[in-house]
Amino acid sequence: MSAIDSLPPLREVIAAHGLRAKKSLGQNFLLDLNLTARIARVAGDLSRCDVLEVGPGPGGLTRGLLAEGARKVLAVEKDGRCLPALAEIQAAYPGRLEVIEGDALAVDPLAHLMPPIRVAANLPYNVGTELLVRWLTPKDWPPFWESLTLMFQREVAQRIVAQPGSKAYGRLAVLAQWRCDARIALDLPPEAFTPPPKIRSAVVHLTALPAPRFPADPEMLQKVTAAAFNQRRKMLRAALKGLAPDIQDRLRAAGIAPTARAEDVPLEGFCALARELAG
Structure with a gap:
């Protein structure tokens, strides 16, 4: 079954509007509306929330978010070809979908949405990590959003939730886990998308x-x-020597062996070192 509302199946929408996914925009469209509804449910109870969606494409996840009861969805789409398909969703859900044609990196969500706000997106592969880092590193905390429900290449998802000692553990894990609880909620095979990407x-x-x-x-x-x-292959005393002339003493003061490597240092250690250097 693929019907979650009165609108046509996504294959028909894509065919009717001639929406071939563009590699240059990092597009891979999800066609299964039951799957997009599942992703929307990962975001939790949306009935009291406004939702920011980046890169809605033909609107599969948009329809899932609205069908699951989102108070309002702000869809930011860079590809003008998708706007007619999104306009059809606007007509089916009057007053609950606002569409902006533009770059998500330049849009201020608070000018369009009321708190509480959640973010849900099948992020374009070419800007996904940059957007995540921006959302994780605002000037003030707590941020404008309560939660982020985001689709990535599985390799990137594993980097977000990675633990010390693993090859996937890096800057993204530290930034995400410093201020958030993070988990992988769903795995999706390549065949769930059109065109199918080469990765999960x-x-x-x-x-x-x-x-x-x-x-x-x-x-x-x-x-x-x-x-x-x-x-990351260097010992921290070498990798960080540009941050302070006495970096070995600073590392020891933070409880980190100067001969340790980055992937072995837990989040608490990096925070202690940041305090030591800032102080």
Whole structure:
């Protein structure tokens, strides 16, 4: 079954509007409306929330979010070809869908949405990580959003939830887990998409914590993790020597062995080092 509303199946919508996914925009369209409804349910009870969606394409997830009761959806779409298909969804859900043609990196959601706000998106592969880092590193915390329900390449999803000691553990894991609870909620095979990507995908759900797990200066934490993981095979005394002339003493003061490598340092250790360097 693929009917979650009175609108046509997505294959018909794509055919009617000539919507071939563009590789240059990182597009892979989800066709199974039952699957898009499942992703919407990962975001939780949406009846009291406005939802920001980035890259709706022909509107599969958009329809799922609205069918699951989202108070309002703001869909930001860069590809003007998709606007007629999204207009049909607007007509079917009057007053509950606003569509903006533009770049999500340049849109202020608070100018269009009322709290509480959640983000749900099948992110374009070419901007997904950049958007996530922006949402994780605002000037003020808590952020404008309560939760993020985002689809990534499975490799990126694993990097978000990775633990110390694993090859996937890096800057993304530190930034995500410092301020959020993060989990992989769904795995999706390539055949769920058109065109099928060469890799598997996964849906990650991140819930914003009221405050970071450990105190640290955000800018310094980003500097430390960027320097540490950009040269992850080096010992930290070498990888971080550009941050302070006495970096070995700073590492020891933070409880980290100067001969340790970045992938062995837990979140608490990076926060302690950021405090030490900022102080």
